[in-house]
Amino acid sequence: METLSENACFGGVQGVYRHASSACQCDMTFGLFLPAEAKDGPVPVLWYLSGLTCTHENAMTKAGAQAWAAEQGIAVVFPDTSPRGEGVADHEDYDLGQGAGFYVNATQAPWAPHFKMWDYVAEELPGFLKENFPIDGDRQAITGHSMGGHGALTLAMNLPGRFRSVSAFAPISNPTRADWGRKQLSAYLGDDEAAWAKHDAALLMKEKGFDGPILIDTGANDQFIDLLRPEALASAIAERRQQATYRLQPGYDHSYFFVSTFMEDHITFHAEALYGD
Numbered sequence: 374m375e376t377l378s379e380n381a382c383f384g385g386v387q388g389v390y391r392h393a394s395s396a397c398q399c400d401m402t403f404g405l406f407l408p409a410e411a412k413d414g415p416v417p418v419l420w421y422l423s424g425l426t427c428t429h430e431n432a433m434t435k436a437g438a439q440a441w442a443a444e445q446g447i448a449v450v451f452p453d454t455s456p457r458g459e460g461v462a463d464h465e466d467y468d469l470g471q472g473a474g475f476y477v478n479a480t481q482a483p484w485a486p487h488f489k490m491w492d493y494v495a496e497e498l499p500g501f502l503k504e505n506f507p508i509d510g511d512r513q514a515i516t517g518h519s520m521g522g523h524g525a526l527t528l529a530m531n532l533p534g535r536f537r538s539v540s541a542f543a544p545i546s547n548p549t550r551a552d553w554g555r556k557q558l559s560a561y562l563g564d565d566e567a568a569w570a571k572h573d574a575a576l577l578m579k580e581k582g583f584d585g586p587i588l589i590d591t592g593a594n595d596q597f598i599d600l601l602r603p604e605a606l607a608s609a610i611a612e613r614r615q616q617a618t619y620r621l622q623p624g625y626d627h628s629y630f631f632v633s634t635f636m637e638d639h640i641t642f643h644a645e646a647l648y649g650d
């Protein structure tokens with residue numbers, strides 16, 4: 374592992390690290406905020422999965438998570454959104470290829486050799502963090518924005534028992550029925566839509582739900598709201614009678630001004646689950 378930077382931040386440390394990923398077959402960079410409490414032993418961790426076009430850096434510098442995480446004594450990890458590098462496939466569109474891994478394991482050419490973001494976030498990075506940092510693997514929660522909200526919800530529902538709580542900011546909610554989804558799922562997973570279902574939060578909600586609390590915020594003025602399809606997830610939540618708070622925030626768009634506005638609520642929400650019994 375290479376330490377790219379470490380900065381004092383709200384009494385803790387905001388670090389950026391690079392390591393060789395066997396899942397993605399390339400070097401991967403991630404951000405990790407450790408609160409002051411991490412000096413004394415393992416702390417709970419909140420995963421923050423970012424959206425299209427992001428690296429580990431966007432949320433780390435724009436979401437305002439560290440102040441609230443420091444208050445709660447929680448670590449926050451900011452993974453990258455895709456494999457990267459010269460030998461890694463890419464596409465001219467901003468929503469496919471590097472910066473747009475969609476948190477799936479690609480099976481199709483030219484993506485399959487490197488685009489294994491599901492394995493990276495679900496398996497490899499958690500193991501790597503546990504080995505190298507004071508992280509309590511029994512107290513994990515997950516959140517994310519847009520494509521990252523999709524990743525957070527699908528990981529939480531597919532890995533029962535892993536996360537105590539899940540939240541999302543403007544998540545892509547029904548990707549099998551929207552252009553933010555169909556394009557990427559067909560490119561990465563192929564045309565058999567049966568393989569897409571485990572990556573659709575609204576379908577997963579109908580099929581299995583989540584054994585814990587959920588908080589979702591979406592801006593009512595989100596410029597991408599038709600691509601996000603919040604109504605599909607909200608109706609699946611209602612149908613299932615899932616424990617959840619789903620808020621449409623008047624006036625807010627899709628930007629990090631929206632994310633940072635509600636970050637305190639989300640971290641407080643996760644802290645209750647992480648410090649509960």
Ligand SMILES: N[C@@H](CCC(=O)N[C@@H](CSC=O)C(=O)NCC(=O)O)C(=O)O
Pocket residue numbers: 423424425426427431435467518519520521627628629
């Ligand atoms: N390039 C497009 C849209 C890019 C965009 O808005 N990306 C969002 C996530 S969208 C869903 O996953 C984002 O987080 N951008 C990074 C940031 O720092 O704001 C366009 O420009 O319209």
